[in-house]
Amino acid sequence: MVENKFENFLSDLRKENNLTQKELAELVHVSPSTISKWEKGIAKPSITLYEELAKALNVTSVELLYCKKGIEASPAVCLDEMHSSIKELILADQKRTKKVFLQKIIICVLAVALLLSVFSSVYLYYYLPPKMKIVDEFYDDAPEPLPYEKVYRVVVDYDGRITTEETIKYLAYVRSNYRMYFTEADAIIVTYHANYQGREHIDDYYAMAVAVPTE
Template sequence: MDKDKFGKFVTNRRKEKNMTQKELAEILYVTDKAVSKWERGLSFPDISILEPLADALDITVMELLKGECIEEDRCISTEDARQLIHDSIAISDAEISRKHTKSKYIMIFCIVCLMLLISIILNIISFTTVPETVQDNRKFDEQQDYFYINEPEFEERE
């Protein structure tokens, strides 16, 4: 499937039906920006939209996938139909894979940010408790000094 050919075909059919991109988008429950991307050959519609799109443009799904009108007396070959279906499924799979990869990177980014935030919070907590620890250590040292100073000396027994 050729994105440019598909886009030009959708554009021509939409204009023949005297529809704007916004009107077509409303019929399909998508944004007019999505329709614009299809028509400029930047992307394909989701596979679930092919049938409603074909209906809105008064063409068959096969004509939509092929990017041209098929004359009524001319039939599309079984091999061509298989190839068109195979291509559309491959495009859909590639789009799903791209979205999964994007989601995976977003999740990794969120986990790294969360770990960084936890690290910052733990450091703040440790810095705020340091003076108490230092004071406790000084008290302990003073107590140890007191015991060493006041410890009775033992004489060694022979």
């Protein structure tokens, strides 16, 4: 069998029988796009479909196999060549099956990797406490509308998801370790920044907490 003749032979037979690709597809129980791939040489039909395909096209399986009319379906007719042709078709089927299997494995691996990545991101964001670090501190005039004159600013840069609970905990730490500044400041203001850009951006904070001596 000459493989590159098959698509032309199939197309000619279909037209001879006045069949559209859709009609032929219905006769052999495949999709019209499959017939189109066969006629373009993109794919070959499974060996198990040859008998049904030959019947739909009014030829014998041997004629379809050799892409030539007039070949008798006799064991004596090119037996070795027919055996070789069938073997080629079986090997082609096996290659297609292996390719599909490998594609499914790759898809599964990528899906698992994506799920792990999403799970890791969600876990890091929602369940791990944020990393907080004091990056700046200085005396300053109290911002409006706070009822103070002079305050001590503590700027905290954080990485992760910050919550009200986390800010309260950190405020307790600041109140305990920075109480000496209450001698000159009316209050300590702690501001939390996702990416602190300097004092000119001191008001670009995510949250603010205030500690006063009377607390």
